[in-house]
Amino acid sequence: MSKFLFTFGVIAFGLLFGYTIQRLVERGSLRPSLDLERIRKGILKTALFCFLPTTVLGAVWTIRIDNPRLATLPFLGVFALLFGGLVALGIAKGLGLTPRQTGAFFVCGSFTNIGAVGGLVCYVFLGEEGFGLVPIYRLFEELIYYGAGFPIARLFGSQKNDKATASGLLKKLLADPLILVTVGSIAAGGTFNLSGVKRPEFYQPLNTYLIPLTTIAFLIPIGMVLKVSRLSHYLRECMAMSLIKFLIVPAAVTLLAFVLGYDALVEGLALKVVLLLSSMPVAFIALVPPTLYDLDVDLANSCWLFTTGLLVLVLPCLFLVIRWL
Numbered sequence: 001m002s003k004f005l006f007t008f009g010v011i012a013f014g015l016l017f018g019y020t021i022q023r024l025v026e027r028g029s030l031r032p033s034l035d036l037e038r039i040r041k042g043i044l045k046t047a048l049f050c051f052l053p054t055t056v057l058g059a060v061w062t063i064r065i066d067n068p069r070l071a072t073l074p075f076l077g078v079f080a081l082l083f084g085g086l087v088a089l090g091i092a093k094g095l096g097l098t099p100r101q102t103g104a105f106f107v108c109g110s111f112t113n114i115g116a117v118g119g120l121v122c123y124v125f126l127g128e129e130g131f132g133l134v135p136i137y138r139l140f141e142e143l144i145y146y147g148a149g150f151p152i153a154r155l156f157g158s159q160k161n162d163k164a165t166a167s168g169l170l171k172k173l174l175a176d177p178l179i180l181v182t183v184g185s186i187a188a189g190g191t192f193n194l195s196g197v198k199r200p201e202f203y204q205p206l207n208t209y210l211i212p213l214t215t216i217a218f219l220i221p222i223g224m225v226l227k228v229s230r231l232s233h234y235l236r237e238c239m240a241m242s243l244i245k246f247l248i249v250p251a252a253v254t255l256l257a258f259v260l261g262y263d264a265l266v267e268g269l270a271l272k273v274v275l276l277l278s279s280m281p282v283a284f285i286a287l288v289p290p291t292l293y294d295l296d297v298d299l300a301n302s303c304w305l306f307t308t309g310l311l312v313l314v315l316p317c318l319f320l321v322i323r324w325l
Contacts, residue, residue: 004315006212007124011117011311014216018223040221047217049177053185055119055211058203059132060189067265073274074139076260077114080253080278081144085110085152087248091240103156103295104286105237108303109244110149111286114138116218117311118280122273123211125319128204129266131211133273135186142182150289157293222284228305230298237299238306245307246279246314253278263325272322279318281307 024030032039088109092102112118115138123131192199231238254275262271282304290297 003124004319007121007315008312010120010212010215011219011308014219015223015226015308017216018220019226020223021220022224022226036224040224043217044221047214049181051210051214051217052115053181055131055207055214056135056182056185057189057192058199058207059128060135060186061132061192061199061203063129063132063193064266069261069265070133070136070270072260073133073136073270076253076257076274077137077277078140078144079256080249081110081112081141082148083252084112084244084249085149087244088241091244095236095240097237098296099156100294101237101296101299103153103293104290104297104300105241105303106156107149107153107286107289107295108241108282108300108307111145111283112245112249112277113280113283113308114141114277115283116215117308118277120212120215121276121280121315121318123207125276125322126269126272128207130269130273131207132189133266133270134277135182137273137277139183139186145285150292153289153295154293157289157295226305227298227301231302231305234299234302234306238303241282241303242307242310245281246310250275250279268325272325275322275325276318279314281311 021030022036025032025036034042085106086109088106089102091109092105097105114134118138119131119134122134254271257271257274262268262274265271282300284304286304287297287300289295290300
């Protein structure tokens with residue numbers, strides 16, 4: 001119970017703090033010297049380029065890389081993202097959604113919060129060694145988002161003439177600072193791990209505070225632009241999305257991981273990490289394609305908010321399941 005309360009408390013604090021700032025600025029009660037958007041970007045950059053690389057390097061440094069089957073972990077992450085999108089397309093057709101709604105529903109089904117929320121859940125439930133597997137699972141996350149998710153979403157919107165070539169996409173990905181920093185952190189941690197160099201003693205207590213702080217730093221900017229007014233108009237779609245996120249995708253991905261023998265990897269931690277990360281809510285980045293391509297932004301926002309809020313029920317269930325595994 002304490003682990004659940006801590007996890008949900010961190011998530012709630014980050015979102016509510018950001019949302020409170022938004023409301024105070026709108027009412028004129030708070031007048032920051034800097035533009036609110038600049039503040040948001042500053043917090044995100046600090047989380048992405050300072051906190052996150054530090055926690056990833058330290059966590060990967062400690063995991064036991066002793067089985068070649070761990071090389072399949074990033075591909076399970078890819079499967080989860082693509083499978084979620086495909087299921088969402090099928091359900092959207094059954095619900096009779098319009099093209100604009102279908103595009104938004106697709107990205108919500110595919111894009112998953114396996115970073116800020118998933119990483120925190122793995123750390124609190126499984127410890128630092130479990131957290132160390134998170135960046136490996138999400139190694140190709142950005143590639144799937146920009147290489148498949150955005151182009152497919154574009155097909156359902158009005159912005160269909162901005163064609164992107166494969167070479168152009170590859171150059172964009174290779175030049176993306178976030179990808180470079182993430183891959184660099186994994187590579188550095190893996191190098192120290194395999195070299196046998198002992199990790200400094202200060203790293204464990206540092207990550208104890210830095211991992212939750214990183215999640216808060218990701219969620220505050222989200223709360224600063226959060227919109228809750230349209231949720232009641234999309235309850236049917238939100239319920240369907242919850243079914244995708246918390247039942248269909250986790251069941252399929254975890255079963256595949258079990259067939260691949262993940263229950264025997266890292267003393268069963270690998271299977272638990274796959275279950276937790278494949279059971280996460282809609283990622284906030286799912287709101288970006290609807291904004292770019294004239295899709296239903298309110299639907300995407302509602303699905304994100306509803307599935308994130310539903311964690312209050314999902315997290316205790318996940319904790320019980322991983323204790324049984």
